[in-house]
Amino acid sequence: MSLLEIRDLAVALPEGADRAFAAKDINFDLDRGEILCIVGESGSGKSMSANAVMGLLPQGVKPVKGTITFDGEPILGLPEKEMLKLRGGRISMIFQEPLSALNPLMRVGAQIAEVFEAHGALTPPERRARALKLLDEVGIPDPEAAIRAYPFQLSGGQRQRVMIAMALALEPDILIADEPTTALDVTTQAQILTLIEDLRQKRGMAVIFITHDFGVVADIADRVIVMQTGEIVESGAADEVLLRPSHPYTKALIDAIPRLTQRSEADAQTREPILTVEDLQKTFSTGSGSLFGKRRVVRAVQDVSFELYAGETIGIVGESGSGKSTVGRCLVRLLDPDGGRVMVEGADIAELTGSALRDNRRKLQMIFQDPFSSLNPRARVSRILTEGLIAYGTPRREALARARELLELVGLDASAMNRFPHEFSGGQRQRIGIARALALDPKIIIADEAVSALDVSIQAQVLDLLADLKTRLELSMLFITHDLRVAARICDRIIVMQKGRIVEAGPTGKVLHDPDTEYTRSLLDAIPGQEYERALETAGA
Amino acid sequence: MKDFWKRFRYNRGAVIGLVILALVILTAILAPVVFPQSPWKMVQRPFLPPFTQDGLPLGTDALGRDVLSGLAHGAYVSLLVGLVSTIVALAIGVPVGAMAGYFAGRTDDALMRFTEFFQTIPSFALAIVLLAIFQPSLTFVIIAIAIVSWPPVARLVRGEVLSLRTREFVEAATLSGLGNTQIILRHILPNALPPIIVLASLMVAQAILLESSLSFLGLGDPNIMSWGYMIGAARTVIRTAWWLSFLPGMAILLTVLALNLIGEGLNDALNPRLTRKSE
Helix, strand or coil: CCCCEEEEEEEEECCCCCCCCCEEEEEEEECCCCEEEECCCCCCCCCHHHHHHHHHCCCCCEEEEEEEEEEEEEEECCCCHHHHHHEEECEEECCCCCHCEEEEEECCHHHHHHHHHHHCCCCHHHHHHHHHHHHHHCCCCCCCCCCCCCHHCCCCHHHHHHHHHHHCCCCEEEEECCCCCCCCCCCHHHHHHHHHHHHHHHHHHHHEECCCHHHHHHHHHEEEEECCCCCEEEEEEHHHHHCCCCCCHHHHHHCCCCCCCCCCCCCCCCCCCCEEEEEEEEEEECCCCCCCCCCCCEEEEEEEEEECCCCCCEEECCCCCCCCCHHHHHHHCCCCCCEEEEECCCECCCCCCCHHHHHCCCEEEECCCCCCCCCCCCCHHHHHHHHHHHCCCCCCCHHHHHHHHHHCCCCCHHHHHHHHHHCCCHHHHHHHHHHHHCCCCCCEEEEEEECCCCCCCHHHHHHHHHHHHHHHHEEEEEEEEEHHHHHHHHCEEEEECCCCCCCCEHHHHHHCCCCCCCHHHHHHCCCCCCHHHHHHHHHHH | HHHHHHHHHHHHHHHHHHHHHHHHHHHHHHHHCCCCCCCCCCCCCCCCCCCCCCCCCCEEECCCCCCHHHHHHHHHHHHHHHHHHHHHHHHHHHHHHHHHHHHHHHHHHHHHHHHHHHCCCHHHHHHHHHHHCCCCHHHHHHHHHHHHHHHHHHHHHHHHHHHHHCCHHHHHHHHCCCCCCHHHHHHHHHHHHHHHHHHHHHHHHHHHHHHHHHHHCCCCCHHHHHHHHHHHHHHCCCCCCCCCHHHHHHHHHHHHHHHHHHHHHHHHHHCCHHHHHHH
């Protein structure tokens, strides 16, 4: 008998939702010591299925059919009091964003001790001792110090470790991990994956791992379930599903994963540089530093210099806090650089002010990360696309005609003009964002994590669109990303940044396959699913 | 818009508030038609209790004036003062808050210190001082109330603008070459509107209370019959003719309550995400 058995589970959405069931016909088993990955794109119902096990469904969402059997006992529809004993005690959960899952005003030690307290286990001194041991077990460097720290004093990876420590406190039989590494840097992600794998082996714990990233799945899963719009479309052993997918949806998802393999690079360096950045500097400081304590200074960008040639795509990669986004923002003057020059067609953007800045800035346009916050929710698409043109003096009628052309260019119907942003999906919104960036006929596009918030299949479409637009409109592009796979897919050259400095720059093939610096190598090694990629290639060849 | 109504109707209190307010507005509009005579005119012997004489259902006050006519004409004054002073307060507070939030730095410091200057003085005391300086006419009552009630608006708008101006769509608008005024008017303020509307509905209620308090103290316009004046005039006879204070008091209570209920309903309807969770 399996540890967890789910049979014919159906979870209904409230009336008026886009479909009747968040998940239906869900059947799977989970054995002790097994890692089961549930993969799917956003809205596929993968989190809902797991939340149903914990009895943590949002308001209005109810399981209407099926059974969940845990250790021989049916647990679906168990009274809240009984569920409380299970939750945290025998089944526990970790979440995507460890900062919002931890109480910001409580010390780490107290939060772990609270788990014991809630279940009435141990005496206070014992709880503290256990908390220390747990922190040590999840690999926090100095547990004595960490136990007295507040969540904000820890890094993202350490916070996720604390969450794992809390989840492990009562030695649960099942750990449900809902996208636990999505918000983390690639090197930290690799460490957390290793930790989960270790714990599974040491404790014989079963893990349900929910993710959208096939690289992660390939590295960690024993068995895989692929979900699409609330239904399981494929399931089986990891190798089987990943290398010999039978369902077309799984095949499409796997094909959409960007590969690290070399691509042909445009030989652009013979042309004129269109953008020259020299010794760019940007320092952030917090506090006045006069009366109350020390002034904190963060040198976000230091001595950054590079040239972007016409028709070229440069990828700026680095972990969070490396200053890559700050560079992008300094180039378009959303931030004012503290030093250095940004030369575009003879004008130094870093120096300009007033109307000269306004006239030159239209040559550089930006595509933003979040397709939901980058479009004004109260403006129709027609206004979003035309107001820049109108601000630069184009007559309204011409601007509207141009907006229609732009929509067609990015693959949207002209009927989109009169709709509001919330009526579109994430991928469509990002297309609108691209159309807006193109409206002013820029020479250079700066894409700041432009595909990071998108599902993998949509990501592939948007990347193709960008590559296509770049050649058709003879654009040069600066592509800022944390994802080396995405960079490999679209960039001619790559700049690697760490702590505000450029540590390595060169052609994509060279940087990704034969890096000069230790740091780049560590970034590359941390990318999940590399063995899988090699296996795929051999299979494909 | 349909969704908005659905969510607004969901809050029963808000609907009741809307009904009461509609009745008050109707009274204010119909007052000159139903009671064409001046409410100051003496019509019967003084201190006539309610329901004792046909044609004067709520009786007469200390000088023999029709109480019902006074209440009806007072509704007009209360609503006018509440609405106009709120509009004036918004006209001061919204630009101040928007500029402080958008330009930040020195502008923010200067504007916020200016705002705090008004906030440090108790608003009612400031209103009394202002009316003692000006002559007590309806215009100045409205101005005085507006002057004491704009700082919270400025604070609220500043906070909203501060969080909105770092949003990516505002950055995108900057890159599209839009000027500061256009960005504030077309991108930031429309998104800051919901909390401003809610605050405004509560400010109308507050303004009505302030006007009543001022009239009670005899600082209102002496030529205009208002609820506050009626309470103030009946204060000395509260033991012998309690209804003269009680009736206008009830009118104030109901109107202010209605506006508060509507404010709450608007809050629910305009911030749907906040309410769904508390259901």
